Amino acid sequence: MTTPRDPDELASALLDGLLSDDEAAAARRDPAVVARLAELAAVREAVGTPPPPPDPASRERSLAAALAAFDAADGGETDDPAAAVAPMTRTRAARSADTSWRASDPGRRGRWLTAAAVILVVVGLGFLARDLGSDGDSDDSAGGSAVEETSNEAGSAASGDSSEGEDTGGGQAEEASEAVDLGDVGSPDALADRARASLPEDSDGAEAEQSGDDAPAEADQGSAVDEDFARACEPGGDPANGGAFAPVAGTVVLQGRASLDGQPVDVWVVDVGGAQRLVAVAADCTVVVDQPLEN
Amino acid sequence: MAAAQAGDRDALDALLRRHHDRLGALCRRLTGNHADAEDALQDTLIAIARSIRRYDGRAAFTTWSYRVATNASLDELRRRRRRPLPEAPDAVAVGPLADGPGVGAAVPSAATAVEDRLDIDAALARLPQDFRAAVVLRDLCDLDYAEIGRVLGIPPGTVRSRIARGRAQLADLLGNPADAPDRPSTRP
Numbered sequence: 203m204t205t206p207r208d209p210d211e212l213a214s215a216l217l218d219g220l221l222s223d224d225e226a227a228a229a230r231r232d233p234a235v236v237a238r239l240a241e242l243a244a245v246r247e248a249v250g251t252p253p254p255p256p257d258p259a260s261r262e263r264s265l266a267a268a269l270a271a272f273d274a275a276d277g278g279e280t281d282d283p284a285a286a287v288a289p290m291t292r293t294r295a296a297r298s299a300d301t302s303w304r305a306s307d308p309g310r311r312g313r314w315l316t317a318a319a320v321i322l323v324v325v326g327l328g329f330l331a332r333d334l335g336s337d338g339d340s341d342d343s344a345g346g347s348a349v350e351e352t353s354n355e356a357g358s359a360a361s362g363d364s365s366e367g368e369d370t371g372g373g374q375a376e377e378a379s380e381a382v383d384l385g386d387v388g389s390p391d392a393l394a395d396r397a398r399a400s401l402p403e404d405s406d407g408a409e410a411e412q413s414g415d416d417a418p419a420e421a422d423q424g425s426a427v428d429e430d431f432a433r434a435c436e437p438g439g440d441p442a443n444g445g446a447f448a449p450v451a452g453t454v455v456l457q458g459r460a461s462l463d464g465q466p467v468d469v470w471v472v473d474v475g476g477a478q479r480l481v482a483v484a485a486d487c488t489v490v491v492d493q494p495l496e497n
Numbered sequence: 498m499a500a501a502q503a504g505d506r507d508a509l510d511a512l513l514r515r516h517h518d519r520l521g522a523l524c525r526r527l528t529g530n531h532a533d534a535e536d537a538l539q540d541t542l543i544a545i546a547r548s549i550r551r552y553d554g555r556a557a558f559t560t561w562s563y564r565v566a567t568n569a570s571l572d573e574l575r576r577r578r579r580r581p582l583p584e585a586p587d588a589v590a591v592g593p594l595a596d597g598p599g600v601g602a603a604v605p606s607a608a609t610a611v612e613d614r615l616d617i618d619a620a621l622a623r624l625p626q627d628f629r630a631a632v633v634l635r636d637l638c639d640l641d642y643a644e645i646g647r648v649l650g651i652p653p654g655t656v657r658s659r660i661a662r663g664r665a666q667l668a669d670l671l672g673n674p675a676d677a678p679d680r681p682s683t684r685p
Contacts (some may be wrong), residue, residue, distance in 0.1 A: 214664050214665070215661070245668050246664065249633060252637065253522055253525045263539075264538055266512065269506060269546065270547070
């Protein structure tokens with residue numbers, strides 16, 4: 203790690219003991235760095251003071267919900283799409299100020315999640331169809347150890363920097379010819395407008411025929427799906443990678459790509475029982491938009 | 498850990514209890530408010546419970562669980578951005594603003610300002626997510642730069658830069674609120 207020159211970086215590095223003795227001595231001779239050091243030390247102390255823990259009732263509810271999920275997984279339900287998408291696909295826009303329902307009513311939560319899972323059916327098709335190219339790592343253990351091996355996914359999850367998030371693999375160039383470029387948008391509603399404008403004229407009612415160059419690729423056409431990507435997005439994928447997808451069946455009427463509020467997303471318009479939904483998924487498999495697409 | 502992975506429910510219960518407050522603190526600092534933190538924490542615990550059998554120990558459990566919690570919290574923040582903001586009964590103000598200094602009042606020192614924990618939450622809420630996560634993982638969770646890099650999927654040099662810039666912005670926010678950007682989200 204090179205020696206920082208910016209006073210803030212110098213002070214921060216000094217605070218964390220990253221400088222050599224000589225570097226630290228030099229930094230301490232700079233009044234600007236010394237002054238900044240005191241401020242950053244105060245910040246560190248404040249951030250490092252733990253907030254009060256959740257109240258006992260909330261704690262018990264959360265633990266009970268987690269144990270219930272563990273029991274469900276123990277009962278062979280790990281492939282349940284509803285269970286798989288649980289952490290990522292809640293529909294909570296209409297949630298009331300009382301947020302305790304999630305912990306106190308697992309049954310209700312499960313119903314929401316089941317509905318969400320159905321909606322996500324088609325998203326998996328899109329992912330399977332993506333030819334991102336394999337990196338040769340065929341380990342499909344889907345374990346929790348992908349901390350080292352899928353840093354791109356996690357990085358994009360934690361970053362609003364589009365320049366980082368766009369680096370999602372080598373298959374993007376090839377895919378560009380299939381996916382519609384929906385451009386830069388600042389909100390889901392704006393994305394919906396773009397998607398609506400890009401829909402094929404005969405897309406109402408899920409009648410789109412998936413044939414020819416313009417048709418979205420079907421799931422079984424996906425060859426050479428990137429192993430890490432698939433692992434992160436498959437049901438039961440490592441939650442540390444944001445993985446929680448449920449590839450099932452559905453009708454894709456539009457597949458595209460956009461930058462949503464600076465975040466690169468893959469976009470699908472899917473038909474579920476005659477009603478179209480707009481789904482946008484970030485590079486880390488997180489569903490960032492899932493809403494009806496009204497005509 | 499091994500017992501929990503083998504399906505021992507009591508062992509998992511004990512494991513989650515042992516890490517509950519630590520993960521809750523991370524969620525709270527990243528989301529900035531109690532309600533979102535509760536949601537993120539519950540997502541975290543459920544995700545861990547579902548995935549514990551697949552955890553293979555290549556990363557320390559603490560680091561792995563921090564990564565789960567970080568992702569859950571950032572997901573929560575993304576969802577929050579798409580939700581309409583209701584009334585904000587527990588709105589908090591950054592540092593000196595919370596104290597309501599009048600015109601010409603002396604600006605409190607950073608050391609004074611940071612004494613108020615609520616102010617820290619509000620100041621953190623003003624940071625870009627990238628910076629916030631790096632600073633919290635370092636100063637609250639005490640992860641080293643390499644561990645933070647693994648949690649966030651970024652190189653250690655980027656970690657260093659984000660921590661430095663995040664801390665600097667926090668210091669400026671707490672010491673010079675008039676120069677601060679937009680007010681933070683005040684969702685309860």
